[in-house]
Amino acid sequence: MEIEKYYHKSDALVVGTGLAGLRAALALADAGIDTITISKVYPTRSHSVSAQGGIAAAIAHASDDSTELHMWDTVKGSDYLGDQDAIEMFVNEAIETVYEMEHMGVVFSRMPDGRIAQRRFGGHSRPRAVYAADYTGHVLLHTLFEQCIKKRVRFFNEFFVLKLVYREDGVVSGVIAWDIRNGGLHIFNAKATLFATGGFGRAFKITSNSFANTGDGLALVLREGLPIEDLEFVQFHPTGLYRLGILVTEGARGEGGYLLNGKGERFMKNYAPEKMELAPRDVVSRAIQTEINEGRGIDGKDYVYIDLRHLGAEKIKERLPQIRELAMNFVGVDPIKEPIPIQPTAHYQMGGIPTTKKGEVTKDSQNTIVPGFYAAGECACVSIHGANRLGTNSQQEAITMGRIAGEAMAEFVKKADLFSIPEQAIEEAEAYVRKYLEGNGSVRPAELREKLHETMTNKVGIFRNEKDLSEAVKEVRELEEQIPKIKVEDKGFIFNLDLQEALETENLILFSEIVAAGALNRKESRGAHYRVDYPKRDDENWLKHTLAWKTPEGVKFDYKPVVITKYQPQERKY
């Protein structure tokens, strides 16, 4: 079987066309840099399009507000694991980002006087979420895509990146991708490469994430022997539609929605008496799970209600039209008339590829930079969100860090040389697809995924303990041993979804070990990482970032300090 190879050269490469990737591509286009943008889906299909509730910036339209307050809320929300220098930069840039997006034409919701409207969101002490009803991600992503059309950004859509080229001399010189539509390997050689490959929610059974969110970027980085930061911190969003995990935005609570248990009580009064439903997500998800575990779900089952009825038909139709449609179509409930059944859903990864404040990828506890390699958006860890992200901070991060990383790349490529792609890297990539196209496995990718989902959901979920986590690590390793047995039924070159899913499944299994092992390793509770056997935060031993490498002997750990500038850790109460 002949696999055709195609060679491309450019100054810069952007992998991913969500908010982070598109914003970076625009920054590069503005700087006149020759750039290629690659994505496994059409840009407007990227997961960012699903974001609902809003994007944070302290523009102080709905009340008094300041960047200091935004910073303080983010630091506290992160359970003190966020790097404060990065957060400070972020909250300042956030304001610029919102106005810049408006200047590109985003249809933000407005106040009667024509200024941008804002709403409340969990963990933010002021109404700080700038929004467009409940389809904020859609209008942001489409607007960036429109600007990319205007600036003639060069897209390679429906290309699956399967190898990061990390040379022996420590330089990244491009990627290798499979052409999903026609088959064939494309070798992209560039001076600078950005990963904006998004999140990893598909490792879990119940998730708000798109099918494409398989953490490919993480797996590719791990495979090259580079580390990932803080991957044990997984955000479970409190309100996913029951059994499906499809998101009901936190904006629904921001607008005043109640959470009710089987006894009809607003149970948040027992967990966060002051903030109630608008406590941060880690707190609310644990509260819901506790109600369920203690038999106070609806009819004793594994869900509770979010009740919007008191908001009235008009507000629901104006501010939460998508939520209403999703609830009606997927669970047959009209929120104007009935409460919506919900349960927590795997939503967001706080950790990721470690980067500097400029999006440069680093590879050790000294923050040594990998020349030519950048990361931004959900796949990256700056770290702005620490142990728990506040709602609306991640779209903001994706766009802001996308711009900053794009600008940094533009500067870099002006001075940098082009390093070649070693033949060996191409051979490896080829062997990688060949093993599926020519192999004769017996296990369908879906079967392995299902097992992974069971393990991750049952043992690496909201409440964690030593026994479950040790089992999880073992089970994920066993799954890894099964990878050579994966069966790809479709042997064709044209839109081979089967092949793509085999590659994605392999990626899911690869990084899931890091999540489970990291959670086992961190013997404390902080933000979204909750250890029943170590229920307290332990600043003495664990106020530090995890760096994890995948090695043949298992996961290797190292740590780096948290940057603390203004706010010393204190007890976190809501």
Next chain:
Amino acid sequence: MKRKFKIFRYDPQKDKKPYYKEYEIEVQDGWTVLDAINHIHFYVDGTLAFRRACRSEICGSCAMRINGKNRLACKTQIKFLGKGTIKIEPLPGLPVIKDMIVDMDPFFKNLEKVKPYFIKYSPLPDEEQLQTPEEREVINEAAICILCGACTTSCPSFWANPDYLGPAALLKAYRFIFDSRDEGAKERLEIINDRNGIWRCHAIFNCTEACPKEINITHYIKKLQNLAVNSEF
């Protein structure tokens, strides 16, 4: 409950021509058509191909023809499709790449023709450009188009003439022309005020019926026609 699916199959690498294949599977209450074809692909026939991403009606990947109508697979509940065999085919009017996957490039190329981006020549303020909720309301519906292609590929005028910009591209033009902040109305009108633009729409309403976001596309095209007739450009 067991349900039968009759699915369009075509892989140009091995099939001389398209054919239909039947699958019978157990479907669960609450399943959408996407759940069903995912199940077939995952556990029955790995060679079946289709696009999907968000599975929540917002990314626009999964438009296909279901029982003869353009719909989103992830939005279509099986229980509302009657009792018989469910027929699944690719969107009409675009070249088929494989199974339910069509070449969307002609669709996106048409979109690009209408200058589908915000245009402003006056200097921008430091903060936001003002827009009242009423002004925003005029374009709100048009702005949530998910570019799924269900409308354009349901239009007989588009089938007859692929150079017709089609409802989705015209809707995008509307979204900017009627945006109180935008300054590109004239240059866009020049493009769409054409035989292959707004005047090829004969108000057949197929697009509006097909749109999974229930956007009243024909109404907006009508508004563009009125503007073209009445404007001084």
